[in-house]
Amino acid sequence: MKxxxxxxxxxxxxxxxxxxxxxxLTALGHDVERLNLRVPSFEHLxxxxxxxxxxxxxxxxxxxxxxxxxxxxxxxxARVAERDxxxxxxxxxxxxxxxxxxxxxxxxxxxxxxxxxxxxxxxDYTTGGRSTVDFGFVEDVERIDVGYPxxxxxxxxxxxxxxxxxxxxxxxxxxxxxxxxxxxxxDDGHELIASLPTLLVExxxxxxxxxx
Numbered sequence: 604m605k606x607x608x609x610x611x612x613x614x615x616x617x618x619x620x621x622x623x624x625x626x627x628l629t630a631l632g633h634d635v636e637r638l639n640l641r642v643p644s645f646e647h648l649x650x651x652x653x654x655x656x657x658x659x660x661x662x663x664x665x666x667x668x669x670x671x672x673x674x675x676x677x678x679x680x681a682r683v684a685e686r687d688x689x690x691x692x693x694x695x696x697x698x699x700x701x702x703x704x705x706x707x708x709x710x711x712x713x714x715x716x717x718x719x720x721x722x723x724x725x726x727d728y729t730t731g732g733r734s735t736v737d738f739g740f741v742e743d744v745e746r747i748d749v750g751y752p753x754x755x756x757x758x759x760x761x762x763x764x765x766x767x768x769x770x771x772x773x774x775x776x777x778x779x780x781x782x783x784x785x786x787x788x789x790d791d792g793h794e795l796i797a798s799l800p801t802l803l804v805e806x807x808x809x810x811x812x813x814x815x
Contacts, residue, residue: 604691605664606810607657608637609676612648612699615641615729619796620673620696627803633810636660640676645727648740650747653679658687667691669810674699674769674793681752692757692813694806697766697793700751700773703741717741751777758784759809761802763791785809 606628610618616637625635638660642652657679661668670693672680677698684690699705707714717723718738727734758781762774771788778786787805791798 604633604813605666605668606633606635607660607664607668607670608635609640609653609657609670609672609680610637611672611674611676613645613725613728613734614673614676615639618673618728620799620802623799623803624671624806627807628810631807631810636664640679641729645729645734646722646737648736649743650675650679650682650740651743654683654747657683661687661689664689669693669813671696671806673697673795675702678702678748678752681754681758682747684754684756684758685752690756692809693754693759694809695758695760695774696795696802697762697769698760698774698777699769700748700777702748702769703745705769705773706741754781755783757809757813759805760784760786761795761798761805762786762788763793763795763798764788765791766793768793 608621608624610621616639621637625637628635640653642656667689670680670690673696677695680693684693721738722735724733724735760774762771764771774786778784789798
């Protein structure tokens with residue numbers, strides 16, 4: 604079964620987690636594709652375009668897929684899964700649920716500056732430098748990311764208890780009263796790099812159970 608890996612905000616297909624997931628799962632015989640979700644460009648990033656990119660990849664796959672997403676990529680995966688029945692399951696790593704609400708709280712007065720000027724400079728993990736993202740990104744997210752995604756397929760969520768970017772409470776709320784969702788809380792922060800071996804092993808077990 605095709606596995607699509609969806610990287611996080613300001614990241615890209617060559618992210619450390621993406622490369623390691625690809626290596627590990629390919630060695631187990633899975634067909635893995637790491638998508639580029641810096642669409643239509645990082646400066647004009649749009650969640651709607653990210654969703655369209657994933658749906659196009661599902662079309663190319665020609666059958667059921669599993670989505671593995673990190674942070675913003677995990678939010679994208681969940682939003683695709685709730686609307687596309689070709690998604691058989693999801694692995695969500697520190698999913699960025701309620702993204703705009705969290706940013707508005709974190710940025711405070713800087714949020715108003717972003718809205719007034721139209722752009723904000725952020726760290727770009729792909730280039731290693733700084734890049735700008737326009738305010739249209741958060742406006743697009745607000746139109747799509749209403750409430751929590753209504754995902755009905757099996758979901759494995761792994762989230763750091765010390766995450767200061769997306770609080771683990773968001774994952775707990777998503778998992779509550781959803782028997783199809785398993786939440787694993789880790790002693791880690793948002794990036795989950797220290798927990799990478801656990802991420803790989805738990806994902807391997809999750810995928811094996813799907814085929815059982």
